[in-house]
Amino acid sequence: MFTGIVQGVAPLHSLEKKPQLHTLGLAIPAAQRDQLTQGASIALNGVCLTVTHWDEDAVYFDVMIASLQLTNLGQLAVGDLVNFERAARFGDEIGGHAMSGHVMGCVTLCQRHELDADNLRLDFSLPPQWKKYIFNKGYIGLNGCSLTIAEVHEERFSVYLIPETRRATTFGLLPEGSQVNLEVDPHTQVIVDSVERVLAQRQLEGV
Template identity: 35%
Template sequence: MFTGIIEAQAEVVAIRDEQSNRHFTLRCPFTSELKIDQSVAHNGVCLTVVALEEDTYSVTAITETLSRTNLGQLKQGDTVNLERCLLAGSRYDGHIVQGHVDQVGICEEVKDQQGSWLFRFRYQPQGAGNVTVEKGSICVNGISLTVVESGTDFFSVAIIPYTYEFTNLHAVKPGDQVNLEFDIIGKYVARLLQK
């Protein structure tokens, strides 16, 4: 389980395809603290550390992951947002995030609001659970954010300078894909209301 509070960014240093799998080798500030089998969220996608070598580590994405997320578009030199799994007994600063991306969304607009940024994203509704509500939670590229405006196939979020600077949102521009994980409580409520 994760909280959507980004801990660091990792640089993609190598990408290797093997059959239908894609292996990513990354470098981050806490590589020396990682261990094999550890879960780490990459742009909100929970991936398992499968190899460690000097100052890099590797993770593997399978076809299902590549088809639902923006990880398949990564190139060498790109950065991804990182969060290690939640420690028992620590503060819970974001919202409940599973690291199971529901789908991608497309950035439609980025507005500089002289001290903050307003991002608007559009997505294809895929089932009743992928919904947003104003002032509810949404996870974008692994970042726990509060919804400002909510529609049936779009939402907007306001970004403070710290989040803009210390995540990869500063590089997101109109037309770019982002990973979306909708609020787990909202998904369960929507499912129950369908019955």
């Protein structure tokens, strides 16, 4: 499980491409490797990945073809910055919202609005298949960052970023047109899907 509180931004140190697999080497700072073990889970741009090994330069992860096709990890090049968060431990403070690291797909950063020195609004595309889970003041995971949805329109939704979020994540400089990993709030998804199933069953039964 992850909290959606990004612990840092690190550059992609190396990239090995195979036909059905990419091996990513992320230059995670030494201070963030405390008690790191082989097989540990770390979210990269919100995607839960398994540590295969590490050396002085980087921590390494294998990414399967399904994840490469579904997320923005398949678009990464050496030098690109990536949000990372290590898996939560028992007793950790949940500062954002519970996230699984199972990304549903990508949305497009449509527009950046620099409202003033301290406020930035980001507008994202709203895929029809996820619209029922996205609503005003609900939670959403974008590139592994837990954010509150500010506005929802027919084809877009918006979030606002405080200066600390801009500093601590890749969103501060992310250009328009970028593909961003999306994870809807899993609790919202369970509730919406459960209500839909109950209503569908009642309709079949003529209740």
